[in-house]
Amino acid sequence: xxxxEHTSAIGGxxxxxxxxxxxxxxxxxxxxxxxxxxxxxxxxxxxxRYVLGAPTDWALEISTYLLAALVCLGGGYTLREQAHVGxxxxxxxxxxxxxxxxxxxxxxCVFVFAVILLWDGVKEVRTxxxxxxxxxxxxxxxxAYPLALMPIGAFxxxxxxxxxxxxxxxxxxxxAVEQAEPDHALDTL
Numbered sequence: 001x002x003x004x005e006h007t008s009a010i011g012g013x014x015x016x017x018x019x020x021x022x023x024x025x026x027x028x029x030x031x032x033x034x035x036x037x038x039x040x041x042x043x044x045x046x047x048x049r050y051v052l053g054a055p056t057d058w059a060l061e062i063s064t065y066l067l068a069a070l071v072c073l074g075g076g077y078t079l080r081e082q083a084h085v086g087x088x089x090x091x092x093x094x095x096x097x098x099x100x101x102x103x104x105x106x107x108x109c110v111f112v113f114a115v116i117l118l119w120d121g122v123k124e125v126r127t128x129x130x131x132x133x134x135x136x137x138x139x140x141x142x143x144a145y146p147l148a149l150m151p152i153g154a155f156x157x158x159x160x161x162x163x164x165x166x167x168x169x170x171x172x173x174x175x176a177v178e179q180a181e182p183d184h185a186l187d188t189l
Contacts, residue, residue, distance in 0.1 A: 017163060017167065020159055020160070020162075020163045021080075023156065023159060024076040024077055024080055024156050024159060024160050025077055025080070027073040027074075027076070027077070027152070027156060028073060028074050028076070028077035030069065030073050031069060031070045031071075031072075031073040031074035031077070032074075034066040034067070034069045034070045034073075035070060037066050038063050038066045038067060038070075041059050041062050041063050041066070042059065042063055044056070044059065045059035045060075057137065057138045057139070058137070058138070058139045061135060061137050061139050061141065062139075065141070065145075065146045068146055068149050069149055071153070072149040072150060072152060072153025072154075072156075073149065073152070073153055073156070075153050075156060075157045076153070076156030076157045076159060076160040077156075077160075079110065079157060079160045079161065079164065080160050080163075080164075082169065100168060103164070103168045103169075104165055104168065107161045107162075107164050107165040107168075108161075108165065110157065110158075110161040111158050111161040111162060111165070113157075114154045114155070114157040114158035114161060115154070115158055117150060117151070117153075117154035117157075118151045118154035118155055118158060120150075121147070121148075121150035121151030121154055122151045124147050124150065125144050125147045125148050125150075125151060128142070128143045128144040128147050129144045
């Protein structure tokens with residue numbers, strides 16, 4: 001048995017990282033599906049409204065919940081892939097040690113934010129369950145379900161922040177910025 005296999009077999013870090021990857025990436029597939037579902041729901045709504053002359057009373061609400069799923073379930077994956085908005089121009093000018101420190105400080109901030117969001121999200125879901133809160137539309141959807149997306153997404157975000165804190169990318173996406181053509185528009189400022 002190789003060292004990697006042994007480490008995985010006894011629950012070592014490679015196995016933990018694979019578990020984190022699976023935990024963060026799997027909901028991202030659901031988030032991607034929600035995009036297709038929003039398109040289908042809105043296409044159906046447009047067809048009903050303009051062709052049949054009978055708009056639905058549920059399409060907007062369902063689309064809103066699906067977009068919430070997209071944001072909440074895709075946040076951890078977005079962080080994992082470093083696809084979020086960043087300050088690459090500032091980051092690229094920093095020395096390597098400064099970039100590594102900035103990455104770790106960023107992940108601590110993301111983790112703290114995610115824990116606060118998780119805590120408040122759980123409180124909101126609990127309240128919605130206790131008081132049987134429902135949407136004020138003809139659909140009368142129990143709000144605990146869409147509200148549960150917030151703590152789930154916060155957990156995924158926190159989990160990914162922990163992994164990136166301990167295992168930062170070898171060199172975050174700064175290399176692409178350094179290789180790109182300089183923006184001479186900034187020189188005139």
